[in-house]
Amino acid sequence: MKDSRGYRVFQIVNGAVLLGVVFVTLYPFLNIIAQSFSGETFIRAGQVNLVPLGFNTTTYQLVMGDDTFWRSYGNTVLYTIVATAIAMLLTTTYAYVISKRGIRGRGLLIGIAVFTMFFNGGLIPNYVLISSLGLTNSIWAIVLPNAISVFNLLVMKAFFENLPSELEEAAQIDGLSTYGILLRIVLPLSKAVIATMVLFYAVTFWNSWFQAFLYLNQQELFPVTIYLRNLIAGASTASSLGSGGGDLAQVASNVKAVTMVLTVLPILCVYPFIQRYFVSGVMLGSVKG
């Protein structure tokens, strides 16, 4: 069947608008990539747009030759993996429990979680807590405090609630224990939501800097986000305050660009692999009417 004229016009306009959105979204990123390969003077003069000018890779060699950068990078990878693993374990089990309607104390468990969405002790009490627990200057200060994101928890709970209860009943009749049901039936059916949660958590932990800033006092423990933030924000803070004493932070713009590219690259690569799990209808056909 031929599309109507109006529909074709709509498709063209739609495509054009969306392409525009894509361009606007991608432009800053492409600009940073172009800057990372450009000469400093061209960036300063504001001439670099989408194509690198004064093409060079010396900045990449410079940044990649920096021990501090790689150590921070390694820390970020470690923190992200450990934190995501812990977060997934805790979130999945918690969500599974509170998705069971009949369970006693369910309302309380949900209440406790939701309460923390709206209230918290504040910065200094939190710091005192973490520090009294002896967690400062260790990986645990980064991976434990935010292990459960209540938002993710509620999303997962909703997903589990929508799983057909007949499946679990069938498994029960066939002799599976509660844990067996979770591990062998529920989790394999939940790949979509698990992939989504892994992505959410991993991106959050990869990008987070505030926990590390609060609880870590040693440079060898800093994640790369702290390194990057200091590079970018440190530079502008000092000069905007007009600080004297020859201690202005002058960081070349191409160094900033290279660091940014290297920092976002891994997490950017994760997307295409996880994206295929963002599909609906995993459940179709599992229960025959």
Place this chain on the structure above:
Amino acid sequence: MSRALLRAGGAGAVLVLGVGLTACGSSAAEEVDITEKTLGAMDSYSVGDQFTATEALSFPVLYSEHPNYPIKDDWLFWQELTERTNVTLEPTIVPMSDYEQKRSLLVGAGDAPVLLPKTYPGQETPFVSSGAVLPVSEYLDLMPNFTDKVERWGLEDNLDTLRQEDGDFYVLPGLHENPWQDYTIAVREDIMAELGLEAPSDWDEFRDVLRAVKAAYPDMYPLSDRFNVPTPGGNFLNIVAMTFGTSAGWGYDDATFDAASGEFEYTGATDEQRDFIEYVASLVDEGLIDPESFTQDDDTAIQKFTTGRSFAISTNAQTIVNDYRPTLDTNVPDAEVGKIPLPAGPAGDVISGATQLENGIMISSAATEREDFVAMMQFVDWLWYSDAGLEFAKWGVEGTTFTKDADGKRVLADDIDFIGLNPGAPKHLQKDFGFSNGVFAYGGPTELLQSTFSDEELEFQDAMAEKESLPLAPPYPFSEGEREQATLLETPLKDYTSQMTLQFILGQRDLGEWDAYLTELEGKGASTYVDLVNGAADRFAEANG
């Protein structure tokens, strides 16, 4: 300036409130017996002595991590420091980007290291009432070098500006022998030469220079400025207002002292402020300033300057070398750029006297409980205030990182690079040795300060040295209740004044409405604020003579 700095740290404001609530209730004036706290201290320690602890000591210190020279354990600085003083520093490392916030957090949580450097005068105020920081002025007898420099360089009045309501001060500032003006305007010297123009000596001549440039190059903005974050016109309005006898830009202070009447006035309402606004408005009116000059970001302004689209821009010694010259050389091969000496204004040929105090060290009040308290004060005195300590922190070790020639001029070792002294050398004074580190090296004798300056900068500084420094306003430390009230008034007043100043300057509001503007200021509590200031100043003068 210091107040502007304090306010700029708005992000820390919430934290700062927290400090007042959580810190323990010990009174600041509590007497502490320190006669027993002499572990490792030297019995006799005076000016010229090398401080060496009689037994090995270590002091925790908050350390601001600079992105350009990440801290390394094997820096010669640490080794040599321990060798000379028998003291090891234990740094708590905080990224420079969020240093203030972390400092507030640690002090508030009672977890702060004893030494808290890089505290700008004014930043200590929020901690005073909680008793979390030490009234250092009570322990100056332990610090012979500090007191000696204050006396010899005549800095008592400057120190008075740091005093709180109880008459004590809570931060040990960095000390400069002379006032130091770094910021001014950079101009295209090749165009000046081409048009036969002389460097302007006052602001009227400055306007003439801009006019001449505009006539010769109608497509060029004579002035297109930067430093607009967080305060629009940060530097330019600051330096112009300063020489008009008022304040604006990043140096803006709500209260201005009028020496004739001996009273404070509201800055935005003074006649000087009006003259200053009229002057800058005339520049805008004649098209001598880029209309975006007060709002554009630094990069845009730099781009205009370095591609030859503007003639003048604000600068300090570093930006001229780092931001302007290299790019300008590529884009406009014949261009020459240089600083002009700060022009004089109606208030005379003056610079601010407040620049003799630098950022400095706050000490946690828990320090007095340490057995080695006396040794710690002696150590601080040696490293930050003795001639030997200052030279060590800045230049390093004689024979290793630098040598002295016959005239006593310091020469950096050949294989070491530092701010363009030996470009391309394999090692770097800051990155590989840890010297000239912003945490430890600042202030000191003019000779030391200028020892790393280029010839062109020395010439500028010589011109600046001939200027008079403006008298300092008397201190007006608020009581806690007054501070609360003042804070409520201060910010809206400041914002409104800054907004209206810009509107007048840009011609969006006619100067004929000046009286209406004064009434509006009144409505926002300008005179209540000034009364508070005058009250506090009188009380302080009475209590402290």
